[in-house]
Amino acid sequence: MKANRGKALRGLLAAAGLAMAGYGIHGLLTMTRATNPPQAARWLIGGILVHDLVAFPVTAAVGLVLTRFVRAPYRAVVQGALLVSATVALASLPLWRGYGGSPDNPTVNPLPYGRNLAIVLGAVWAGAAALIVVRAVRAWRARRVSGPAGPTGSAESAGTVGSAPEPS
């Protein structure tokens, strides 16, 4: 009884989704003067390819390099700070790269974005550095208590990456 209701609900959801997606694709293929389907398709497929063939492998490669050069429990902090830095930079990419806007309208993209990004990422890495110091002190104390052979960073202590640092 209950399982059947769940199945019906999921079927309904999927049917509604297919109808909506079909409506969207139909719109894309009808208003061709505005949507320019070959161009739109290039950007749609391009997004997948850039993610699957560039963004993911590069992230994985960076992760691999980190395993060689940064020890636990500091590696998690560095990974977290890199994630924050990369996504903040990506979300503002046209601004600090100087793309967009028009010369006759200085009110579009009016700020010194390169400097601002440096300030924001500086704050992020200052937060990360503070966390690393906290972890180093904790590891040092743990070593003093349990002797030189004691455990350093456990999976547990690698788990937290701190809270949002304020940009100055």
Place this chain on the structure above:
Amino acid sequence: MPSGRFPHPPAFPRRGPLREGAFPSRLHDPRVAALLGIWLGIAFGVCFLTGLVSHFMQHPPSFLDWPSRPVWLYRATQGLHVATGLATVPLLLAKLWTVYPRLWEWPPVRSAAHALERLTIVPLIAGAVFQLATGIANTAQWYRFRFFFTVTHYWVAWMTVGALLVHVAVKLAVVRANVGSGRAGRAHLTDRRSAPEPAGEGLSRRGLGVAVGTAAGVITLTTAGQFVPGLARLDLLAPRRPDLGPQGLPVNRTAAAARVITVARDPNYRLEVVGPRPFTLSLAELRAFDHHTSKLPITCVEGWAADATWRGPRLRDLLDAAGIPPGATVRVESLESRGGYRASEVNPPHARDPLTLLATGLNGAVLDLDHGYPARLIAPNRPGVLQTKWVHRVVML
């Protein structure tokens, strides 16, 4: 599960990423995917609904009359739309990280239903990445794409959210078996169950959540100032600062871009109001008309909003003088000779609102040419593209 299973393929092509255990990160986990998925679903839901509000405000169907109040409504919905989209960047990338090994799952297709399910992932990822990328490019006015942004963004939204609903229907069992306090009792729903987190030295699952939340927080904190009053000082990475521009206000379309510099400065300018008792006003007569002050924001589709103090005749007083009845819709026309935004329609709720002005002054001075000199429409709860500038005609429809 459907019974029409395909035969198992031979094992020899299982190399590289197709290998068993090719992706060692402990973050590739159904519970992490489900939790990030729930947040993504909320974010895309907010973007879709606020996007529809914006779309239908600009293209109202005949049965719908948007209210002119509350004044802040469009500022809130469109600001939220852009802010949510920006905060989704880390969320989407983290989600795709957790599920990436599924791209290389073996065998690639198990049944016709499985093939169909995998196929609907294509419009989902393509659409999600597309919406964020084109949205970010558009707010920076970086027009690298050769399609018209608003129309394409609108249709891709339907495609993406449709694919998202299919995705939720398909993954509901995995979500229920991995999320919620009673999840242990629902473990039988799927074989995709979260494995206990293995010990490791890198980012843990909780750490990933904290990092994604931090990234979303930093992005919001450094961009929300473009539409939230009082946060302008934190506005470091947004394409607009609400207090930067002529007369302390940003401009979207300059007089030069609209090619109206000469006509707008013409001393023989006349404002024409066309109704049952049509009349025209010279510049001096327009300035002598009964003036009022309105504090209203410009609320741009690009997600920024800026408060300003406007002065000028009330639109409804001008309409009354021309004998235009209270139930009539009017069209406000710009001096621009072409372009999609050279005229806008004003429905009765906005046309009759006492705050709606044909402004000739801004923040204590004569309206700047780039803000629409000699006169512009300013009405509450209305997208900025419909606040027509360089107005020279008001026509009853």
